[in-house]
Amino acid sequence: MKLKNIVRFSALAVASLAILAACSSKSSGKETVNFATVGTTAPFSYEDKDGNLTGYDVEVAKAVFKDSDKYEVKFQKTEWSSVFAGLDSGKYQIGGNNISYSDERASKYLYSEPTGTTPSVLTVPQDSDIKSYDDIGGHSTQVVQGTTTAKQLEDYNKNNPDNPVDLKYTDEDITQILGNLNDGKFDFKLFDAPTVNNIINTQSLTNLKTIELKSDDQPFIYFVFSSDQEDLQKFVNKRLEELQKDGTLAKLAKKYLGNADYIPAAKDMKVPSKK
Numbered sequence: 001m002k003l004k005n006i007v008r009f010s011a012l013a014v015a016s017l018a019i020l021a022a023c024s025s026k027s028s029g030k031e032t033v034n035f036a037t038v039g040t041t042a043p044f045s046y047e048d049k050d051g052n053l054t055g056y057d058v059e060v061a062k063a064v065f066k067d068s069d070k071y072e073v074k075f076q077k078t079e080w081s082s083v084f085a086g087l088d089s090g091k092y093q094i095g096g097n098n099i100s101y102s103d104e105r106a107s108k109y110l111y112s113e114p115t116g117t118t119p120s121v122l123t124v125p126q127d128s129d130i131k132s133y134d135d136i137g138g139h140s141t142q143v144v145q146g147t148t149t150a151k152q153l154e155d156y157n158k159n160n161p162d163n164p165v166d167l168k169y170t171d172e173d174i175t176q177i178l179g180n181l182n183d184g185k186f187d188f189k190l191f192d193a194p195t196v197n198n199i200i201n202t203q204s205l206t207n208l209k210t211i212e213l214k215s216d217d218q219p220f221i222y223f224v225f226s227s228d229q230e231d232l233q234k235f236v237n238k239r240l241e242e243l244q245k246d247g248t249l250a251k252l253a254k255k256y257l258g259n260a261d262y263i264p265a266a267k268d269m270k271v272p273s274k275k
Contacts, residue, residue: 030068030069031072032071032073033065033093034091034092034093034094036095037055037075038083039078041098042055042199043055043195043198043257043258044056044096044097044098045057045058045097045098056194056253057098057115059252059255060115060116060252061073063239064240071232076092080097083097087109088226090226093229094226095225096223099223100221101222102148103274105224106272109224110227111222111271112222112225112236112237112271113237113241113270114264115223115249115264116262117219117220117262117264118193118219118220118257119262121190121211121213122210122213123181123188123196123200123208124187124209125184125187125209130188136165136188136190137164138164138166139165139166140186141153141166141167141188142177143169150169153190154167174191178199178200178208179203179205183207192219193212197210197258220272240269250263
C-alpha cells in the first residue's frame, strides 16, 4: 500500500472513531434524572435477590418515567442525609424514600403530588400497658434526628412537660430499632404501618404488635426535587395523576405496601402547601 493511501486510510479511521464517540456521548438524547433513594428501607426502597433496587418508591418512579421522550431516570443508592445534600449540590434532581411533608423541607425543595399514604401505628411489646397514643408519656423510644417522627414526639414533650417521652436518639435503621423493641430494650416505636408490618413479618418479631392510630389528616408520602426543577416537577405530577387514575398506583401499593388503599384519592392529588 502506498504511503499516500495509508495516510488517507488513517485519517478516515480517525474520523470514523470521532463520529462514533460523539454518537455514544449523546446516548439516548434524553435528559438524565438522577433519583436518590436509600435502598435499605423495605417496602419503599430495597435491593432484590439479584441486587437490583426495587420497592414502592422505586417502582412508582419507574412507572412515571416509562416511555418518556424527554427524561431517562437513573437510580442512585445513598445514605438518608445524603439524599438532601445531593439535591442541594445538584448531584440528584429528585429523591424518594418514604418522604413525608414538613414546612422546613418545603422551604428548600419542591414537592410532588402524593405518591402514597402511610398511616402511622404504635408498635409495642405484646404485654405492653400502652393501649393508645395517649399512653406514651413516661415511656421510652428510639428516634432518628431530623425525622418526622422525632419532630412529632419532640412536640409531644413540649406539650406534656410533666410526663414526657424518654427520647433516645440513634443512627440505627428501623429494622434495628424494631429489633431492640422486640428484645425489650424500649417501650414503643411510632412509625408507618407498611414498613413496620413488613419488618415484623420478615424478621419474625413475634413479641411485637401494632396499634392503629386514628387521624383526620392523611399521612402522605412524596417525591422531592431540587429547587430548580420546576419542569421536572410538572412532568412527574402529570404522570402521577395518570397513574392514580389508571390504577397503577393501587396495583403497586398492593404489591409493595400490602394494601391497595394506601394511595391518595383523586381529590388529594395536589402539591402540599405550608400549614
